[in-house]
Structures are given as structure tokens and as C-alpha cells.
Amino acid sequence: MEAKKVLIVFAHQSSGSFTASAKNAAVEVLTAQGCTVEVSDLYAMNFKAAATVEDIKGDIKEAENFNYLKETRLAWEEKRLSDDITKEQAKLTQADLVIFQFPMYWFSVPGILKGWFDRVLTSGFAFSQEKLYSQGVFTDKKAMLSFTTGSLESMFSPTGVNGDMNVTLWPLQNGILHYCGFQVLAPQIFWAPSSASPEVRQSMLEGWRTRLQGLREEKPLSFIPLDCFDKKCFQLKPDVQEKHANKEFGMTVGTHMGKAPPPHSQMKAGC
Template identity: 65%
Template sequence: MASSAAKTVLIVYAHQSAGSFNAAAKDATVDVLEKQGCKVLVSDLYAMAFEATATEKDITGSVKNPEHFCYGEETMLAWQEGQLASDIVEEHKKLQEAELVVFQFPMYWFSVPAIMKGWMDRVLTLGFAYTPEKRYSQGIFRDKKAMLSFTTGSHESMFSPNGINGDMNVTLWPIQNGVLYYCGFQVLAPQIFWAPKHLSSEGREKLLESWRTRLPGLLSETPLAFPTADSFDAGKGYQLKPDIKKLQAESPFGLTVGHHMEKPLPPHNQMKAGV
């Protein structure tokens, strides 16, 4: 198993309680990876009272266009001029250092908690984390890895293709493709802790033990598969190129959950690598 020695890992953590299962999962991550020789940074968003709303307050200098404030453009200029709020700057430093980012959270309304969404809105600054020219496989963070590690309130069967909540692969697509891969991250398969509140203490410990077993080899895992940016024709509205469509023509499935080509969704596309 490949060593994680001398690597830096950032955990972006969102839970209000130190006694929660999410806290236990976060602590396990810190413990195992530090023993592997990693430097582990933790952004405990609730403990930090991290500001979730993206506003003009994120700019310490003057706003360029106060009559029509555009957050993305204004924060990009502020980043270039060294005039971003200090809490954003601190998170930028952590991101620059990290080779892996683990987002640890309870799933709220099929997504991340508001405070974590605020971290994404504010910290993944235009220019720093992405540009129209540097995104997806050509993204700024293409040499870094990222993953989601989260708890659900519902059982796994409820997030199946025939379950009442729908396919978890579809639920994960906006976050894993639209946030992480968009910024260039190599996205590792998620660690999903299915409904721990409905389990016995022994059952919860088994979930944690499975995570502890996975952690030592995490940095050497194969990322999830996404099409490269050059698979799309910019001159034709960023549509899949004909040769890519031709290669996929014989497959019974679409290319990804999002690029399904009006075919059945590829199974486990957002949950397992190499399938």
C-alpha cells in the first residue's frame, strides 16, 4: 500500500457537535493520516463561526462597481490586489498547501450544509480556483485530489435507482462534477456513512472501522472518471465531439451521470472508480 508520508491533507468539516458521528469520522481521518506521516489541517467551520454568505464584506478595499455588484468579478479583482477578507485568505493558504481535501459533513437536503456551501462560494474564488479557460480537466487544482465524506439520514436502499430518494449517483453529480471537478480536482469516490443514527453503537463502529481501513491508501486511489475538457467542441456550444460520441455508441450506457446521451445512466458512476 502506497505511503501518504509528507502529504498535506485539508479537512473541511461541518458539524455542530463534538459528540456526533461526523466528529468521530473527522477524528479518525486525523488520527490515521497523521500516523501515516501526513500533515493534517482542519477547517472546523462551526467552531470558526465561518461566514456563509458571499457579500461585499468579503472585499477589504473599494468595490469597483457598487451600482451593479458582481461577486465573482469583484472578488477576483480583490484577490489579484490582495484585498480579500482575511478568513478567505487563510482558507486559500490551506488549499494551496493541501494535496487532498476531504469534505466531512452530514447531508442536508441532498447537499452540503449551508455553512459548507458558503465555504465553497467564498473560498473557491474566481481566478484563484477556476477561470473560464481553466476548469474541469484543465482546472487550476488538477494536481490535487478531493472527496466527499458524509452521513445520510436515510438507508442506502432509499438512495438506490428504485428507492424513494432516487439514485445517489444523481444526487452527487452537482457537487462532484459541478464544484470539485469544475475546479480541476481529481475526485475520489465518496465515503458514505449510511444512516448511522439508525444503527447500534457496534454498527456505527463498523462504519468507522471501514473508513479507517480505507484511509491509509486514500492518496493512491484511482479517481472517478469524468470526460476531459477537450472532449467538447467549444465552437459548437461545448457539445461532445463526434469521435467521443462514436466511441460511446456501442455502450449500453451513457458516458457519465450528466453526459448520459439519452441512454441509461452508467451504474455507480459517481460512487466507484473504474466502473
């Protein structure tokens, strides 16, 4: 799939930041390739992070026992979601590729971006009990994380003080993106640009520009197909477990069957 419509969800307060430079590089390179690129600048938009009853127009079905998941599902079906949510959902519907550009905060995304996930990826629109993971809603779309860290790469290794970056990325790439069906491209990680020299920062951006040239043809990361699980209990089927029983590593970071998690499975395609 060649992405022609790209959405960049950008989460940084400063237009002069390295993160903004990475976003600008993506806009420039992808536009030059003929893509239509749209940017959701969450801080500039003053995007509301908290998922509240205000996200729904009209009556609430069970106001005294408010359930955000159920109420927003109903509101989505009846076209009663707030305007800021529906605008972002429209952008996402049109996009072939989504790039989330942000600085890593506390081993995750900034709160404003987490709010985008919470509020935009509503039940029904982005997932359902029948449509999830490899059979999810957005199987025709690609998505990726592009982010900066405050720590050096060595600190995010299996023997590093922060732990394995593959483990850190699992909730974001599997639990959000793959859960909604996205084909997840390997992340673009800018290791500690704030402590790097200007020359190294420039080299990071040039590497990103080079990758962007072929980004639309990249193969996605590998995740376990939903067919490998018993849909009654969502456990790996016995024959699948048996097939992998004698292998050195587990199947994925999150589903490793008591073995060591496979190296680089959340960072490189084909691992």
C-alpha cells in the same frame, strides 16, 4: 501522487457527533502515516456562509450593480479578499488532499459548507474560463466527500424513493470539485448512522479507518476529459458521440446522451 498535506473541511455543530468521530479517525490515521493534517472546523470558526460585499477590502468597482464573481476575481488579483477567505485559500493551496466531512442536508451540503465553496473557490484562484474541469487549477490535488445520510442505502438506489445517489452526487463532485480540476476520490458514505446500533456505527468507523490506510494511493473517479468537447460550444465532439452511440449506458451521470446513466460512476473508481 501521495498526499502529505491534508486539509479536512469539517461541517458539524457537535464534537460528540458521528461526523466528528469520522473526522477524528481521519486525523489520527493520516497523521500516523506521516501526513500533516489541518482541520477547518467551520462551526467552531463561525465561518460566514453568505457571499457578500464584506468579502472584499477597499473599493468596489461597480457598487450599484454588484457582481460577486467579477469583484472577488479583481479582489483576489489585488490581494483584497477578506482575511477569512485568504486563510482558507492558503490552506487549500498547501494541501495535496482535501476531505470534506459533513452530514448530508437536503440532498446536499450544510449551508455553512456551501458558503465555504461559494466564498473560498473564487474566480481566478480556483477556476477560470481557461482553467476548468480536466484542465483546471487543482489538477495536482485530490479531494473527496465523506458524509453521513439520514436515509438507508436502499432509499438512495435507482429504484429507491430518494433516487440514485450517483445523480445526487453529480453537482457536488462534478460541478464543484472536478470543475476546479480536483482528482475526485470515491465518496465515503456512512448510511444512516443515527438509526444504526452502536455496533454498526463502530463497524462503519473501522471500515473508514481501513480505507484511510490506502486512501492516498486510490485511483480517482473517471470524468470526461475536456478535450472531448468542442471548446467553442462545449458540446461533445461528433466523433466522441459516434464512438459511444451503441453503448448501453451514457458516458457519465450528467452527460448520458439520452441513455441510462452509468451505474456507480459517482461512487466507485474505474466504473
